Amino acid sequence: MTSPILNISIFAIFVVITLAIVIRVSRRASSGAKDFYTAGAAFSGAQNGIAISGDYLSAASFLGIAGAIALYGYDGFLYSIGFLVAWLVALLLVAELLRNTGKYTMGDVLAFRMRQRPVRAAAATSTLAVSFFYLLAQMAGAGGLVALLLDIKSKTGQSIVIAVVGVLMITYVLIGGMRGTTWVQIIKAVLLIVGAGVMTLWVLALFGFSLSALMGDAVNQAGSLGEKLLSPGAQYGKNGTTRLDFISLGLALVLGTAGLPHILMRFYTVPSAKEARKSVTWAIWLIGIFYLFTLVLGYGAGALVGPDAIKKAPGAANSAAPLLAYELGGTVLLGLIAAVAFATILAVVAGLTITASASFAHDIYVNVIKHGQVQDEKGTEVKVARRTAVVIGIVAILGGILANGQNIAFLVALAFAVAASANLPTILYSLFWRRFTTRGALWSIYGGLAITLVLIIFSPVVSGKPVDAATGKSPSMLQGVDFHWFPLDNPGLVSIPLSFLLGYLGTVLSKDKADPAKYAEMEVRSLTGAGAEKAVVH
Amino acid sequence: MSTTEHPSEETTEPDWSTVQASPEFQALRGRLRRFVFPLTAAFLVWYLLYVVLASYAPGFMGLKIGGNITVGLVFGLLQFVSTFAITTWYVRWADKRFDPHATAIREEIEK
Numbered sequence: 016m017t018s019p020i021l022n023i024s025i026f027a028i029f030v031v032i033t034l035a036i037v038i039r040v041s042r043r044a045s046s047g048a049k050d051f052y053t054a055g056a057a058f059s060g061a062q063n064g065i066a067i068s069g070d071y072l073s074a075a076s077f078l079g080i081a082g083a084i085a086l087y088g089y090d091g092f093l094y095s096i097g098f099l100v101a102w103l104v105a106l107l108l109v110a111e112l113l114r115n116t117g118k119y120t121m122g123d124v125l126a127f128r129m130r131q132r133p134v135r136a137a138a139a140t141s142t143l144a145v146s147f148f149y150l151l152a153q154m155a156g157a158g159g160l161v162a163l164l165l166d167i168k169s170k171t172g173q174s175i176v177i178a179v180v181g182v183l184m185i186t187y188v189l190i191g192g193m194r195g196t197t198w199v200q201i202i203k204a205v206l207l208i209v210g211a212g213v214m215t216l217w218v219l220a221l222f223g224f225s226l227s228a229l230m231g232d233a234v235n236q237a238g239s240l241g242e243k244l245l246s247p248g249a250q251y252g253k254n255g256t257t258r259l260d261f262i263s264l265g266l267a268l269v270l271g272t273a274g275l276p277h278i279l280m281r282f283y284t285v286p287s288a289k290e291a292r293k294s295v296t297w298a299i300w301l302i303g304i305f306y307l308f309t310l311v312l313g314y315g316a317g318a319l320v321g322p323d324a325i326k327k328a329p330g331a332a333n334s335a336a337p338l339l340a341y342e343l344g345g346t347v348l349l350g351l352i353a354a355v356a357f358a359t360i361l362a363v364v365a366g367l368t369i370t371a372s373a374s375f376a377h378d379i380y381v382n383v384i385k386h387g388q389v390q391d392e393k394g395t396e397v398k399v400a401r402r403t404a405v406v407i408g409i410v411a412i413l414g415g416i417l418a419n420g421q422n423i424a425f426l427v428a429l430a431f432a433v434a435a436s437a438n439l440p441t442i443l444y445s446l447f448w449r450r451f452t453t454r455g456a457l458w459s460i461y462g463g464l465a466i467t468l469v470l471i472i473f474s475p476v477v478s479g480k481p482v483d484a485a486t487g488k489s490p491s492m493l494q495g496v497d498f499h500w501f502p503l504d505n506p507g508l509v510s511i512p513l514s515f516l517l518g519y520l521g522t523v524l525s526k527d528k529a530d531p532a533k534y535a536e537m538e539v540r541s542l543t544g545a546g547a548e549k550a551v552v553h
Numbered sequence: 554m555s556t557t558e559h560p561s562e563e564t565t566e567p568d569w570s571t572v573q574a575s576p577e578f579q580a581l582r583g584r585l586r587r588f589v590f591p592l593t594a595a596f597l598v599w600y601l602l603y604v605v606l607a608s609y610a611p612g613f614m615g616l617k618i619g620g621n622i623t624v625g626l627v628f629g630l631l632q633f634v635s636t637f638a639i640t641t642w643y644v645r646w647a648d649k650r651f652d653p654h655a656t657a658i659r660e661e662i663e664k
Binding site: 106 | 567569570572573574578581582585586589592593596597600601603604605607608609611612614615617619620621622623625626629632633636637639640643644647648652655656658659662663
C-alpha cells in the first residue's frame, strides 16, 4: 500500500526547501556564540512560540499519542493533558525569570549565584543526560517510522536511514546554528499542525461532525475492549501498581516540561521577558489545539482503520496516524504525513543537538575547563560547540541504531523523569529560595539524576515483566532476566519529592551560607529585566 | 568571561541590594508571588484531582452524559479549557498589573 518513492520524494522536497532556507538565513548570521546559540535573541514571541511547538511536538506526541488513543482509547488522551498542563509551570514560574537572568544555557541560571564550576558541571551533566535520552527516543522512532513508511524491513536498511537523518541534522545545526534550527522547527510546526488539522476536519466530516458518533464507531471496532475505550483504565487500570504508576507518570509529565533544557534554551532566542511570555502563550495554544486534533485522529484511526489492522502494521501503535492518512487520502496523503513525521524527527533532534552542544561548549569548556577565560572574538567557543554537535550527531546515530525497536514512549518518559527530578527543583529553588546554596544545587541535580536512573534500571521497564502470551516476549527491555525491585515503570512519584528534599537538605547542611548580594542581583534582574541580554540588531 | 557584545552597557554595576530592599521592589516581588504561587497550586491540585480520578474512579469517569460522551472526556476537555483560561488570565495580569511596575524599577536602575 505504501509508495516508498513518493514518500521519499516528498521528504526530499522538504529537505531541499528547508536546507535552502537554512543557508539563506545563516548568511545574515555573525560568527559569534550569541548568534550560534540563540540567533542573536532576535526572534519574535510568535515565531519562537511556533518554533517551541515544533520542538515540543515530537514524533512521540504525534504518532505515539494518536496510536495510544486508537488502541487504548481514553488512556492515550491522559498523556496529552499532562504534556499540555505542564506548560503552565513554564509560563507562571520559569520562562520569564529564566530569560531575564540567563544568557545561553540552563547552567547560566543555576550557577548564577553559586560556585560556577561545580554547578555548571552538574547542570551540563543533567542537560546532556536529558538530551541524550530524548535524542535516542527520536532516533529510535525514526527506525520504526522507516519500516512503516518506506517499506524498509531489513535492520541494515533502517540503520542507513537513521544515519541519513543524523547527517542531515548535523548539517542543519552546523550551517544554520540556532537560527537555522529555529526555522526548520517553524516550518515543521506549521506543516504538522496544518496536516493534523486537515485530517481532523476530514475525519469529523465523515461522522457528521459528531464526536459522539465517531467514538461510537471506534467502540464498535474495538472488539473485546469495546466501551472501555471511553473511560480511563484500559492501559493503567489493571491493579494497584499500575494505578500508582499512572500517578507517577502524570507527575513526571506535568513537572518535566519546564525542566527540559532544549525547551528552556528557546526562551533565550527572544529579546525580552515579555516576548518569552508571548512565546509560551503561542506555544500553549498551538500545542493544546494540536492535542485536541490527536484525540479525533486517534479515535478516527480506531474507527476507520481498526485496532487489529493497526496492531498488525510494522510500527504497531505508532502506525495509527499514517494508516489513517492512507485510509482518508490514499498514497498521496500518506506520503505527506510521512514526510511531516520525518520532518518532526529532524527538527526535534536538531534542537536537542544544539542544546547539548551549547551546554558542553558554554558550561563545560568555557566555564569549567577554561575558568571563563575565553576570548569570544576568536570564535573558540563556537568552534567547540560545532565539534560537539558533530560528536553528538554521531553518538545519536549509533545510539539510534542500537535502540532501534525499543519502546519510544519509555525513553521519552525517562527524559521527562530526569528533567522533573534533577532540573526543575534546582531551577525553582534557584529562582525563589534566598537561602539555596551550591551544595543544595549539587545534591538536587546529581541526587535527582542518580535516583531516577537507579529506579529505572531496577524497574520492570528494564527487566522482569511477565512474558506476553501473544508475542512470546516480555515487554521489558531485557529478556529472560529479572533483577527489578522497584515496582513502578515511572520513577517520578519517588524521585521528584526526593530531589526537592535533597535540595533542601543540601542547603540546610551547607557550611557556606548563600551569598545575599548575588541573590539580590538575581532577584532584581529576574523580576525587572534590568541588565538582561539584549537582542542583536543586524 | 567572554567579552560583551554591547559596548553601551554600563560599566558601573547597579547597587542590587539597595534596589532589592526598596519598598517598590518588595511590593513588586509580593505582587508576583501572590499571583503565581496560589495559581500554580490551584492548577496542580486541579490536574492531580483529574489524574487521581482517572486512576481510581474509572467507573465515575466512564459515566455517559449524552451519546458516547463520558464524564472523563468532559473532565479532560475542561483541563484544556482551564489551561487556556489561566494562560489568558496570566498574560492580561502580567501586561497590566506587573509590567508597568517592573519597567519603572528597571528604568530607575538603568538610567
